[in-house]
Structure formats: C-alpha cells, structure tokens
Amino acid sequence: MHDLVSFLxxxxxxxxxxxxxxxxxxxxxxxxxxxxxxxGFFAVAFFAQLLVVCTVSRPLFPETFNGMLGVSGFTNAxxxxxxxxxxxxxxxxxxxxxxNHFATVEFYSLLLFSAVGMVLLSxxxxxxxxxxxxxxxxxxxxVLVGFNRAxxxxxxxxxxxxxxxxxxxxxFCMGTAMIYGAAGSTRFDSIAEWLAFNPATTPLMLGGxxxxxxxIFFKISAFPFHAWVLDVYDGSSNPITxxxxxxxxxxxxxxxxNFLALSGNLHDSWITGxxxxxxxxxxxxxxxxxxxxxxxxxxxxxxxxxxxxxxxxLVAINSEYFSGAVIxxxxxxxxxxxxxxxxxxxxxxxxxxxxxxFDDFKGLAKRQPLAAATIAVFLLSMAxxxxxxxxxGKFYIITSAISAGQIALGVLGIISSIISMWYYxxxxxxxxxxxxxxxxxxxxxxxASISTVALxxxxxxxxxxxxxx
Amino acid sequence: MFESAxxxxxxxxxVAGALILFCPAKGAARITGFFVSLIVLxxxxxxxxxxxxxxxxxxxxxxxxxxxxxINFGLGVDGISLLxxxxxxxxxxxxxxxxxxxxxxxxxxxxxxxxAMLGAICATDLVVFYIFWEIMLVPIFFTIGIYxxxxxxxxxxxxxxxxxxxxxxxxxxIIYVANCYHQQFGxxxxxxxxxxxxxxxxxxxxxxxxxxxxxxxxKIPIFPFHTWLPEAYTEAPPATSFVLSAIMAKIGVYGxxxxxxxxFALEFISWATFFLVLGIIGMIYCGIAAIGQKxxxxxxxxxxxxxxxxxxxxxxxxxxxxxxxxLFQIAAHATSTGVLFLFVGLMxxxxxxxxxxxxxxxxxxxxxxxxxxxxxxxxxxxxxxxxGFIGEFLIILGTVKxxxxxxxxxGFTLIVGVCYLLWMFQxxxxxxxxETSARFTDLTVGEVFSFLPxxxxxxxxxxxxxxxxxxxxxxxxxxxxxxxAPAQQQVVANExxxxxx
Numbered sequence: 001m002h003d004l005v006s007f008l009x010x011x012x013x014x015x016x017x018x019x020x021x022x023x024x025x026x027x028x029x030x031x032x033x034x035x036x037x038x039x040g041f042f043a044v045a046f047f048a049q050l051l052v053v054c055t056v057s058r059p060l061f062p063e064t065f066n067g068m069l070g071v072s073g074f075t076n077a078x079x080x081x082x083x084x085x086x087x088x089x090x091x092x093x094x095x096x097x098x099x100n101h102f103a104t105v106e107f108y109s110l111l112l113f114s115a116v117g118m119v120l121l122s123x124x125x126x127x128x129x130x131x132x133x134x135x136x137x138x139x140x141x142x143v144l145v146g147f148n149r150a151x152x153x154x155x156x157x158x159x160x161x162x163x164x165x166x167x168x169x170x171x172f173c174m175g176t177a178m179i180y181g182a183a184g185s186t187r188f189d190s191i192a193e194w195l196a197f198n199p200a201t202t203p204l205m206l207g208g209x210x211x212x213x214x215x216i217f218f219k220i221s222a223f224p225f226h227a228w229v230l231d232v233y234d235g236s237s238n239p240i241t242x243x244x245x246x247x248x249x250x251x252x253x254x255x256x257x258n259f260l261a262l263s264g265n266l267h268d269s270w271i272t273g274x275x276x277x278x279x280x281x282x283x284x285x286x287x288x289x290x291x292x293x294x295x296x297x298x299x300x301x302x303x304x305x306x307x308x309x310x311x312x313x314l315v316a317i318n319s320e321y322f323s324g325a326v327i328x329x330x331x332x333x334x335x336x337x338x339x340x341x342x343x344x345x346x347x348x349x350x351x352x353x354x355x356x357x358f359d360d361f362k363g364l365a366k367r368q369p370l371a372a373a374t375i376a377v378f379l380l381s382m383a384x385x386x387x388x389x390x391x392x393g394k395f396y397i398i399t400s401a402i403s404a405g406q407i408a409l410g411v412l413g414i415i416s417s418i419i420s421m422w423y424y425x426x427x428x429x430x431x432x433x434x435x436x437x438x439x440x441x442x443x444x445x446x447x448a449s450i451s452t453v454a455l456x457x458x459x460x461x462x463x464x465x466x467x468x469x
Numbered sequence: 470m471f472e473s474a475x476x477x478x479x480x481x482x483x484v485a486g487a488l489i490l491f492c493p494a495k496g497a498a499r500i501t502g503f504f505v506s507l508i509v510l511x512x513x514x515x516x517x518x519x520x521x522x523x524x525x526x527x528x529x530x531x532x533x534x535x536x537x538x539x540i541n542f543g544l545g546v547d548g549i550s551l552l553x554x555x556x557x558x559x560x561x562x563x564x565x566x567x568x569x570x571x572x573x574x575x576x577x578x579x580x581x582x583x584x585a586m587l588g589a590i591c592a593t594d595l596v597v598f599y600i601f602w603e604i605m606l607v608p609i610f611f612t613i614g615i616y617x618x619x620x621x622x623x624x625x626x627x628x629x630x631x632x633x634x635x636x637x638x639x640x641x642x643i644i645y646v647a648n649c650y651h652q653q654f655g656x657x658x659x660x661x662x663x664x665x666x667x668x669x670x671x672x673x674x675x676x677x678x679x680x681x682x683x684x685x686x687x688k689i690p691i692f693p694f695h696t697w698l699p700e701a702y703t704e705a706p707p708a709t710s711f712v713l714s715a716i717m718a719k720i721g722v723y724g725x726x727x728x729x730x731x732x733f734a735l736e737f738i739s740w741a742t743f744f745l746v747l748g749i750i751g752m753i754y755c756g757i758a759a760i761g762q763k764x765x766x767x768x769x770x771x772x773x774x775x776x777x778x779x780x781x782x783x784x785x786x787x788x789x790x791x792x793x794x795x796l797f798q799i800a801a802h803a804t805s806t807g808v809l810f811l812f813v814g815l816m817x818x819x820x821x822x823x824x825x826x827x828x829x830x831x832x833x834x835x836x837x838x839x840x841x842x843x844x845x846x847x848x849x850x851x852x853x854x855x856x857g858f859i860g861e862f863l864i865i866l867g868t869v870k871x872x873x874x875x876x877x878x879x880g881f882t883l884i885v886g887v888c889y890l891l892w893m894f895q896x897x898x899x900x901x902x903x904e905t906s907a908r909f910t911d912l913t914v915g916e917v918f919s920f921l922p923x924x925x926x927x928x929x930x931x932x933x934x935x936x937x938x939x940x941x942x943x944x945x946x947x948x949x950x951x952x953x954a955p956a957q958q959q960v961v962a963n964e965x966x967x968x969x970x
Contacts, residue, residue, distance in 0.1 A: 380607070384637075385603055385604075385607065385633075386599070386600035386603045386604060387600050387604065391600070391603075395596070395640070395644075398640065398641065398644055399538065399644050399647075399648070402641070402644050402645055402648045403648050403651065407641075407645065407673055410641055410644070411638075411641050414637045414638060414640060414641050417637060418630075418633060418634045418637050418638075421629070421630055421633050421634075422630065425610075425626065425629060425630075429614065429622065429625070429626070432611065432614060432615060433614040433615060433621070433622055433625070466535055
C-alpha cells in the first residue's frame with residue numbers, strides 16, 4: 001500500500017499524458033484548454049509528491065519492482081523539482097502560445113510524458129530501467145524541441161539533438177552491456193556489491209562506466225559534449241528551453257548521483273576524471289557565455305557552467321553520508337532562476353521571440369519595472385549574490401567541496417563564478433542603465449507574468465529558508 | 470534598551486526601502502527615508518550610551534538559522550564595532566536632508582544599503598556577515614549605474630567586478646576556516662567567537678589569509694587595489710560617494726580587525742610590515758595623484774584613499790595605540806572626508822561644475838559654506854582640536870612604537886595631504902571670483918542645520934576624545950592580547966625545542 005502511495009504522483013502524470021493524448025483526437029480539442037489541464041495534472045502530481053514526502057516514512061520499494069525502482073529523500077526532492085518545472089513550463093507555454101501559433105494539444109501530452117520519463121529516471125535503481133526512462137524522456141523532448149515545423153532553426157535544433165541523442169542512447173546501452181558483463185547484474189546495489197570486492201579498473205567495468213558517463217555528460221551538457229547546447233536551446237521555443245535546462249538536468253543528475261553514490265569504489269577511480277571535467281565544463285561554459293549577444297544562448301551557455309558546479313558536488317560526494325541534499329538544493333535553486341528567466345522571456349518575447357539579444361532589453365526597467373526587477377533577481381541568483389537561492393546553493397557546493405578535501409576545486413568554482421558575473425551583470429546593465437528604445441508592449445496580464453513573480457519570490461524564499469538541509 | 474535593538478536597526482531600513490518602492494506619492498520617499506534613518510540614529514546613540522565598555526559582546530541576539538552547518542543569525546556589538554556602527558547610524562540622515570530630490574528608487578537603494586551595512590557591522594556569524602557584505606554592493610551598483618555621471622557604466626562594472634572578485638575569494642576563506650574548525654572540533658560553526666579559538670598558519674591557511682586580506686584591501690582600498698576607486702567615487706552621485714567613502718570603506722577596515730586578526734594571527738604578524746609599507750605607498754601615491762587633479766571630486770577620491778591608507782597602517786602596526794587610533798580615525802575620516810563629498814555635491818548642484826580652474830572666490834559669496842568646508846577639511850588634514858588629529862596622532866604614535874623609521878615616514882606623508890587640500894581650498898574659495906562662482910548661493914537654513922551636528926561632532930571628538938576612546942580601548946586591548954597569544958606560544962615552543970638540543 002505504501003508503495004502504491006509513493007507511486008501515486010507518477011500514476012497521475014502518466015494518466016494525464018494518456019488522457020491528453022485521447023483529448024487530442026477529439027475534434028473540438030483546443031490547445032488552451034489542454035494547457036490548463038496539464039497545468040492541473042502537474043499541480044496535483046506535485047502535491048501528491050509533497051504528500052508522499054510528508055507522510056510515507058518508509059518509502060523504499062525494493063520488493064514491489066524487484067529493485068528496479070527505489071525512492072529516497074533525494075529522489076523525492078528531484079521529483080518535486082521535475083513536477084514544479086512542468087507546472088511552470090505549462091504556465092509559460094500558455095502565454096507563449098497566445099502569440100506563437102504552432103502548438104497543438106499533443107504538445108502538453110508530450111510534456112507530461114517527458115516528465116514521466118524524468119521521474120522514472122530519478123527513481124531508477126537499475127541500468128535498463130534507467131535506459132528506458134531516459135528514452136521516454138528523450139523521445140518526448142526531441143519532438144518538443146522540433147515542434148515549430150515552420151522554423152528552420154527549430155528543425156536544425158531537433159536534427160542536431162536527435163542525431164547526437166541517438167548516439168548517446170547507443171552508448172548507454174553499450175555501457176550497460178559491458179557493466180553487466182563485468183558485474184553480472186544491472187542493479188545499482190549489485191554493481192556496488194561487486195565493486196566492493198573487485199577493482200573498478202577491470203577493463204569491462206572501466207569501459208562500461210566510460211560509455212555510461214559519456215551519455216550522462218552529453219545529457220547534462222558537460223565538457224566535451226556541450227557543443228550542441230547553444231543551437232538546440234536557441235532553436236526550441238522558450239518554455240521548452242526552460243524545461244530542458246531544468247527538469248531534464250535534474251533527472252539526469254539524480255540518476256548519476258544515485259549510481260555514483262552507491263558505488264564508492266567506482267567513484268574513487270573516476271574522481272580525477274570528474275575533477276577535470278568539472279573544471280573544463282565551468283571554464284568552457286564561461287568562455288562561450290561571455291561571447292554571446294543573444295540572451296537565450298547566454299543562458300544556455302551559463303547552463304553548462306551550472307552543470308560544472310553540480311559536477312563539483314558529484315566529485316565531493318561521500319558515499320558514506322550521501323544525502324544528495326547539496327545537489328538537490330542546487331538543482332532547485334538553479335531551476336527556479338532558469339525557469340523564471342524563460343517565463344519572463346516567453347512573456348516579453350511576443351510573436352516569433354522578438355526580444356532575444358542584449359540590446360533588445362535596453363531600458364526595460366523604465367517601461368516594465370516589475371519584469372526588469374524579476375529578471376534582475378533571477379540573474380543575481382544565477383550569479384550567486386546573497387540572499388538569493390543561488391548563493392546558498394553555491395555556498396553548499398563550495399562547502400561540500402572543501403570539506404571533502406577538494407580545496408582547489410572549490411577555488412576554481414569561485415573563480416568561475418567571478419568570471420560569470422560579467423555576462424549576468426551585462427543584461428542588468430542593459431535593462432537598467434540604458435534608455436528605452438521601444439515600448440515593450442505586451443498584452444495585459446498573463447500566466448507567465450504571474451509565474452515570473454512567483455518564481456522571483458521563490459528565489460528569496462528558498463535562499464532564506466533552506467529547509468532541505 | 471530593548472532586546473532586539475540591533476535587529477530593528479538592520480531590518481527597519483531594509484523593509485522601509487522595499488516599501489518605498491511601492492509608494493506612489495512623490496515626495497514621500499525622501500521623508501520616509503529621513504525618518505527611518507532618524508530612528509536608526511536614535512537607536513545607535515542609545516546603544517552607544519548603554520554600552521559599558523567592558524570588552525565583550527553586548528546586545529547579543531542569536532537564533533539558529535541553518536542548524537546542519539551551525540549557522541546562526543547572530544548579532545552583537547563590541548568595542549571594535551561600536552564606532553563604525555555609530556558612524557553609519559549618525560551620519561546617514563544627512564543623505565536624505567541635503568542635495569536635490571531623486572526618484573524613490575534612489576532612496577530605497579540608500580536605505581537598503583544602510584541596513585546591509587549595519588548588518589555587516591553587527592554580524593557575529595561569518596555567513597551572516599558575508600551575506601550582508603555582498604548585499605551592500607547591490608545598491609551601490611544600481612545608484613552609480615542609474616544616477617551616476619557620464620562615464621558611469623565603466624565605473625559601475627569596475628567597482629562591481631573588483632569587489633565581487635574579492636569577496637567571493639573571501640567566501641572560500643570563510644568556508645576554509647569553518648572547515649578547519651570542523652576538522653579540529655568535529656562540529657560545524659561559523660560563529661566568530663568560537664572560530665577565533667583557531668589560529669591558522671602555514672599551507673593553505675596562508676592563501677586563505679591572503680583571500681581575506683585582498684577582499685578587505687579592495688574595499689578599503691589599499692594600494693595597489695585602489696584602481697576602481699577614482700572612477701567610482703567620481704562618477705557616483707554625491708550621496709553614494711559619501712556612503713562609499715564615509716562608511717563602506719570603513720567596513721573593510723573593520724573586517725580586517727574583526728576577522729583577519731583573530732583567525733590568522735601568525736600570518737598577520739609575519740605579513741604586517743608588508744601591508745604597512747603598502748599603506749604608506751598608497752598614502753604617498755594617492756596624495757601625489759590628488760595634487761594634479763582638476764576635478765574636486767576626483768581629488769577628494771584620491772584624498773579619501775590616501776587617508777584610508779593611514780587607517781590601514783594603524784592596524785598593521787599592531788599595538789593598542791595604533792589600533793585605537795585606527796578605530797577612532799574611522800569615525801573621524803567619515804565626518805571629515807566623507808562629508809566633504811556632500812559639500813562638493815552641493816557645489817556641483819549649484820554651479821554644474823567641479824572644475825577647480827572654473828571656480829574661485831567662493832568664500833566671499835558663501836562664508837558659512839566656506840567655514841563648514843574648512844572645518845571638515847582641517848579635520849581631514851589633522852589639525853589639533855579636530856577629530857582627525859586624535860586618530861592620526863595615535864596611529865603615528867603606535868607606528869613609531871612598531872618601527873621608528875616607518876612611523877616617521879607615515880608622519881611626513883601626512884604633509885602631502887595638507888598640501889593639496891589647502892592649495893585646492895585657496896584656489897576654490899579665495900583668489901579672484903570667477904564668473905561661475907558668482908552664481909553661488911550660501912547654505913540655506915535647512916542645510917546649515919543638517920551640517921551643524923557634524924561640525925559639533927568633529928570638535929567634540931577632537932576635544933573630548935576620551936569619551937569615545939574609553940569605550941573602545943578594553944576591546945582593543947583584548948584583541949591585541951589575542952593577536953600575540955599564538956605567537957608567544959610558538960616562541961615558548963621554540964625555546965623548549967632549543968633547550969632540548
């Protein structure tokens with residue numbers, strides 16, 4: 001019974017996705033209604049998940065699914081983030097598709113499906129389950145990225161993402177097979193058991209883990225698999241970019257953290273590699289972000305940098321006391337700010353995403369003070385200025401790095417965030433210190449504007465009351 | 470005094486600042502700001518009177534915030550922070566009284582800035598300190614960027630990136646210190662008093678020490694970290710220049726005394742002479758740079774930097790006299806150099822110029838203004854009877870005790886300050902009246918009453934210094950004793966090892 005209750009949110013999302021698929025067949029289906037429905041499903045799933053967190057004291061279900069799925073405080077937090085991301089994405093989509101007319105009902109159904117994949121991925125305790133979840137998520141996301149069939153940039157984006165994504169999926173399969181060859185099981189706990197008595201440098205294990213990590217690095221856009229991010233983020237519609245940047249990253253990080261935290265031995269043998277990948281991801285991302293003139297591409301590049309910070313937390317994972325709190329907190333902090341940014345972009349962008357470059361935002365503070373203020377809050381949070389959530393997230397990550405003895409990594413993380421100040425401040429400078437060149441007329445009140453304000457409040461709330469820890 | 474006085478003092482301006490943003494009435498922002506700062510002033514004065522000068526923390530407020538890392542929302546005042554706190558509480562109402570009306574966002578920023586500065590001064594927990602320390606910068610960023618002069622963009626970016634770089638590195642230092650405590654005692658804490666049980670040196674501690682020092686050195690600023698200053702001070706609106714010079718720079722000094730001295734005693738002792746020499750170089754360098762300036766505000770920027778050098782010297786000389794002198798000079802510098810920025814702001818408002826060559830003979834037009842200006846300026850150069858004399862005298866005395874040569878050098882360097890300020894005064898207030906100066910009008914009654922208290926403070930501090938010094942001296946003695954304790958332990962340990970041989 002407990003198992004079923006902890007499964008409830010997933011059931012709700014899944015049902016929602018199927019119902020919306022059915023609704024799409026109905027001749028009178030309207031996408032606006034569909035967006036409200038999916039909003040409802042996400043909200044219900046979120047609260048169901050909250051209920052699970054609060055009431056179920058023994059939430060692991062190893063028996064029910066033969067150890068394929070498992071739930072812990074960390075996965076619960078990750079699921080909460082995914083549902084919240086889904087909810088706010090539908091809010092922004094609702095506004096976005098008033099001006100841009102290419103959405104159909106299936107759009108929202110796919111959004112729910114990808115959320116199902118994400119939730120499964122963060123719960124996965126076994127590599128084949130993880131692969132299936134990864135594909136459920138990815139297939140839905142591919143379609144969502146390329147939803148605007150009329151736009152060549154969108155087509156380019158889906159093409160790049162699909163081809164590379166297919167490769168990474170194949171790598172994941174390959175890695176799973178090799179790990180199975182070495183350890184004789186695809187279950188995380190069995191692999192961990194095997195690793196406890198065998199060296200992690202056995203060729204099969206080494207190769208398997210290598211392929212697995214390639215897929216993961218591709219999905220979280222870590223160096224050197226980050227090149228696709230800019231074009232794909234830029235080509236997809238604002239709400240979807242926000243969803244990809246946040247929910248997808250959360251799910252993949254949850255999965256890899258679960259995997260690495262269990263297999264301490266494997267983690268030890270990869271730690272130097274992870275160290276350098278974290279460093280290159282941060283600095284590579286920064287270098288790309290500095291050169292961008294387009295806000296969306298800048299945020300995409302800064303997403304690479306944030307993956308780098310999360311990798312610091314992965315390096316610092318201590319398998320004995322892993323609670324995942326640092327990672328979960330940072331993901332929450334990062335998601336709130338990024339979603340807020342894209343909600344604001346969806347709202348201000350208007351038809352065909354008119355306002356995307358730094359120059360387009362000149363003087364926004366004079367015409368739309370509230371929008372400018374919320375964007376400034378999100379940017380300051382991403383930059384890690386207190387008392388925002390972003391600061392606390394960074395603080396936890398650096399603390400965990402230093403207490404794990406990785407002082408050099410902590411210092412490099414800080415240097416990277418000093419560099420990142422430049423491009424975050426640049427947008428604030430555009431909005432506040434220049435005169436307005438246009439009127440920034442956007443139609444009245446919209447759901448995206450409400451979600452922008454709600455997320456801005458959340459930035460402070462999460463920052464001032466870090467209850468997760 | 471009621472228990473949560475400090476909390477009120479910090480959050481009243483912040484909350485009021487946030488509310489002002491939404492207030493529709495035109496003139497209400499300034500008046501609200503003024504009254505809020507008056508309330509803060511009254512609390513500040515009351516705290517000063519109630520402070521008993523025993524050396525320990527008083528008015529302590531402590532409540533857990535993030536228990537898993539032992540972070541408390543901890544506030545308190547002791548002799549080290551008392552005068553800085555008093556300065557930022559007493560001088561702040563001035564920015565709402567004088568100068569022409571600005572938009573409400575400007576006043577909201579100023580209030581936020583005051584709250585954050587008071588928070589940084591009172592915080593007894595390193596994380597809380599750091600948070601307020603960073604928030605302080607946000608209003609400065611916006612006020613310079615929105616209301617600054619023609620070259621404001623470059624100035625804003627420069628000050629922001631410079632100070633953020635410094636303070637982020639300090640964050641690593643903070644976490645490192647707490648982590649050392651965690652390793653030694655097995656618990657997480659960021660409480661200053663508990664952390665000062667550590668005395669770190671060697672290995673990464675040397676780097677952590679430099680991270681703290683650089684963060685504070687940028688804020689003060691100490692040569693060669695001063696390059697953001699002339700731009701920022703010159704381009705900022707007068708009220709912001711005043712806040713930067715009078716209060717914010719002082720928090721850098723305060724941070725150095727509060728955090729670097731106890732945590733890194735050994736490191737500090739071995740680096741002290743180096744930083745002392747940097748202070749002297751800064752004084753001479755900025756002094757010489759000031760002589761050649763045509764823009765009064767730019768000259769004052771260099772003047773402020775030059776006089777911050779002597780405060781830093783006082784810390785580096787590491788004895789009771791010099792440290793007391795530095796703490797005293799913090800208040801003295803704020804009432805003199807800081808206030809000069811407001812005077813220049815008034816001048817610019819009336820004449821639309823700050824160019825020394827375009828001015829002349831202001832003293833005939835505006836005798837009251839000239840008198841006030843002269844008093845602040847003479848206090849700045851350290852004329853006996855004014856507040857500046859006491860501080861500088863104590864610092865030089867302490868430095869002579871530390872090293873005769875460096876002490877004398879510091880003393881002679883002060884003469885440079887006298888040169889450029891008096892020369893500027895002569896060119897602006899005397900000589901032939903220029904066309905521009907003819908438009909100048911003297912201070913209004915309101916302005917006279919705004920500045921009068923400052924003038925009284927300058928003389929009061931100069932004539933009755935003991936009233937202030939007696940409150941801070943016990944804490945200074947404690948701090949100095951604490952600073953030398955680890956070094957003495959080491960000496961004792963070395964002696965034993967020698968006798969063993």
